[in-house]
Amino acid sequence: MVGGLAAIGLSLAAATSLSNSFADVALKKAVHAVSVGAVYFWSRVVAAVGITAVFAWWVLSGHVGAMRDVGPLFGMSFLHLPPLATFLAYLLFETAILCGAALLQGRAYQVAPISLCVPFISFTPVFLILTGWVFLGELPQLAKLVGVMIIVLGSLGMHRQLFATSLLAPFRAIVKEKGSRYMLIVAFALAVTNPIDKILVLMTDPITDAFAYSVTAAIMFAFMTFPERKAILPAMRANGPWIVLLGVLQLVVLVLQFASIQAIAVVITISIKRAGVILSVIWGWLLFREHGIREKLIAALVMLTGVLLIYLPIALVPSLAVGGIVAVAFVAYLAAARRPPAVRVETA
Secondary structure (H helix, E strand, O other), X not given: OOXXXXXXXXXXXXXXXXXXXXXXXXXXXXXXXXXXXXXXXXXXXXXXXXXXXXXXXHHHOXXXXXXXXXXXXXXXXXXXOOHHHHXXXXXXXXXXXXXXXXXHHHHHHHHOOHHHHHHHHHHHHHHHHHHHHHHHOOOOOHHHHHHHHXXXXXXXXXXXXXXXXXXXXXXXXXXXXHXXXXXXXXXXXXHHHHHHHHHHHHHOOHHXXXXXXXXXXXXXXXXXXXXXXXXXXXXXXXXHHHHHHHHHHHHHHHHHHHHHHHHXXXXXXXXXXXXXXXXXXXXXXXXXXXXXXXXXXXXXXXXXXXXXXXXXXXXXXXXHHHHHHHHHHHHHHHHHHHOOOOOOOOOO
């Protein structure tokens, strides 16, 4: 039975997942034929303006209190700084990584179909096994490695047709395909920053943390886009409505995610958030007329199964059973791509 606080956290995580899938669509539209940096500059400005209004109400309502001490910076005993210094150090470190990851994600959406590159974000929970333990001491059981293997297996299904060429062709495609490669880097970056999200929220609260991040990101993108400042206004003129919508959705996702990780383990929040990749694949088919959607949807479902195996409270034997069934069925599905076409015999 799920307790009250956990139930709220799970509901917030589900809302995060849904909002994030809509943000994927807005991002795909916003970066079309314009500078990715300019798009993120404007969207972060929109988010910063919105969260500033919310934060002002938050302060006037008397919700903001003193920052809490969460121990040494990055767990290093010789870096036990005052809470404000620790908060700023984590904030700048996280924002720098997320800004770089955002640029890569925007570029991935420019060069690849959304239904192809988005599912690779499912590798975040895989990387979180390491980073969640390093930063938060949250380490899944050995049985969860079954989920890791299922996610890796599912990723190969994104290029199922290449199995007809050779067994290694899908592996090479993942590395060579820019959209997939960029999203794998983004997934790792998020695995580093997600645990830091929780640390920052525990030091303050979701609204204060969202305000600090949004304003810092807007300032950072202002510096990052300065070399291409001539592209900033044209981007807003070309895709203004989508950029504004992107900024609003980014803010909604941010607040919902921060509120969720305050109530439940960060890996659970992110796993539920990543379930939204299924919706993103469907949006790619419905809104962008992307091809090969059946293969991508099946592969995304397999990857999602791996995500759930990692973080649902499943013992080793049931995990092996479920993982084995999924793996055997999916391998058979992949192997079917290697069958030579039937030869028609003409009879006189």
